[in-house]
Amino acid sequence: MLVSLPPNGGVRLGRRRGEGGRVATDVVEIRNALGRMRRTTGLPVAFGGLVESGRRQVRISELSGTATGALSALAVTSGNGLGGKAIALTRPCAVTDYSASRQISHEYDRPVAAEGLRSVLAVPVVVRRRVRGVLYGALRAAHPLGDRTLSAAVDAARDVAEALLLREEAGELLAAARPEPAREPADAPAWERVREAHAALRALAPRIEDAALRDELLRACGLLAAGHGEGPGVRLAPREVDVLACVAAGATNAMAAEKLGVGPETVKGYLRSAMRKLGAATRGEAVVAARRAGRLP
Template structure:
């Protein structure tokens, strides 16, 4: 990728105009920024979701890929960048949106390769060398991630590689949320109750001392799983253990690792181990990707 320049379930809308999905995506952006600063060694990172993916209060006029507001910050010392509205084509981030590829400047305020609408905010934070990477999901820019230094210096391959890696991880998370929404929209609303009942039955089954009754409950769960229309459990099916399915079933309902541990009578570390194993078997990079893959494989309703 060439660098341009000089160097669970949907929730209702909250009072601030955000939905459960929007809050989840904002958390994905924060996680990507934290990973970016850790992997590339740059002290400052910030970014936000574009257009319709941004919270209602943070959208720029026009929606779509028109622009975004900087909503997530790591390592900043002022509030100068928070809420800053970036238009497509303007400044460094706007250029990254317009070109749909990474761009960077060695000295922001002296650069002749970008426009300078946002110089005051950048100067207030004391930033000089800045990198911006767009997050492109199915040919649409869905977010922009920045990393920066407070001194003019050429950003090398390490910074670019780390930024692109963080953007790709965020891309997978956003794509998984898209897939989950499509699966949810394709099913009747009552199907969510079926999924809730399935998760509850699997949890109850492990609390039943009667082996025969436990087997009957798990058999009922298997019937619900087979009714989802996923890939039949034949040759080549993903071989998840019963406990891995239990964990994914709880995760699919939005439960945290601590909540899953409490429901299943396990330690949080054990839940994490089951989840990592299931993700590896399913070829998933995130919890949500694992749930989507399990449903497609007929392992969850």
């Protein structure tokens, strides 16, 4: 029997995808997700890997709970086997008895049998409508995999997708934020793009778990704002700058709260504190004062 979740049950994050990537870090995300999936599902075996660059196939690189190396480095092509079907459909699939299933092709029966796997699920990691990897979970007995198990596997894949998306967005914003030699302060459209990038970077940085990448983002923010102040600097807390950057980009308190992952009342508190430090009576005055102080571009 083949179980396919509906299209909206897949792990999808729908924004444009950049070409940058950190393969080693992405592999770590896969590895950690497999461990979480085994803990939450109780499945004894989990394995997975990333889609190889420029190809429609996943290379199995991470194994957890396996007894042999039969699945190591296995290349799973789109459309072939259970994982290939999940890639082609971009949604999770599961079989109760892998070798006997009539719903999948059987190019990989030998390594699957060598590991003694029967019931298997495969969940694609989909970022910006492209499959970036696949997570597998398996039993060594032909027992149906329930909805809770499938849902937990989908959650693990979603965690990977979110981490990859954050990293890609961070890389794109860093690239957009790098100063261009020909850019002049009088170029209003260019400066608006700089300010938008600054606000996006400030909102994104707290969500990045990679400390080195987070520090790089914050350094980029500092470079964007530095050198444009006309008055003495003002000591603002990081979150006060985050809120002001959102306000400068035209966000309401509710919009800023959503971007920063905090409550609207928290945003109001940071904004009031920043306005007091800047001697501003309105949101607009606070933004102007922060720019003059060199805290915003």
